[in-house]
Amino acid sequence: MKKIILQWILRFFTAVILLQTLYFKFSGAEESIYIFSTLGIEPYGRIGSGIAEAIVSILLVIPRTTWLGALGGIAVMSGAILSHLFVLGITVQNDGGLLFLLAVLVLLSCLALLYLDKEKFLNVLKLNKYVN
Numbered sequence: 001m002k003k004i005i006l007q008w009i010l011r012f013f014t015a016v017i018l019l020q021t022l023y024f025k026f027s028g029a030e031e032s033i034y035i036f037s038t039l040g041i042e043p044y045g046r047i048g049s050g051i052a053e054a055i056v057s058i059l060l061v062i063p064r065t066t067w068l069g070a071l072g073g074i075a076v077m078s079g080a081i082l083s084h085l086f087v088l089g090i091t092v093q094n095d096g097g098l099l100f101l102l103a104v105l106v107l108l109s110c111l112a113l114l115y116l117d118k119e120k121f122l123n124v125l126k127l128n129k130y131v132n
Contacts, residue, residue, distance in 0.1 A: 007116050011066060014073060014109040015057040017102055025050035031093055039083055052076050060113070067117040067124075073110035077103050 024032045025046050036042035036049075053076060059069030080103040084090055090097045114121060 003116060007063075007066070007113065010109045010113050010116075011060050014106050014113070015060050017106050018053045018057045018060075018073070022050050022054055025053075031095070034093060035083075035088060035099075039087055049076065049079075060110075064120075066113055067121040070110040070114040070117065071121075073106060074114065077107035077110065081107060 023029075028043075028046075032046050033042055036046040039045060041048075052072065056069050056072040056076060059065040059072060062069075081100070084092070084100045084103065090100045092099055
């Protein structure tokens, strides 16, 4: 029972963080445009990452697809963290490192969700072994 409660807390926490960033990405907020312009992928990177984060959020809250959402979240947040470390810097436009911190927290949450759902993930890997 504790595992199920923890999974729902992590799912909700992660989905809320990802979903709240969609407004800024899709509305063309100044900070989002700055970030993706600095990365050289404005506007397609901003819109594309928003779509990816929306899909990840949906997959995370569906128990059957949580492991898939967690994998997607790990991929998206790894890109965000690497962008901060190598291009943007930890602090972006005097945010005190908040965006970087949120990316790290979402990454850790997705790693935990993948671990908690490892049976489903491993079953998919085993099935794929026999398909080829």
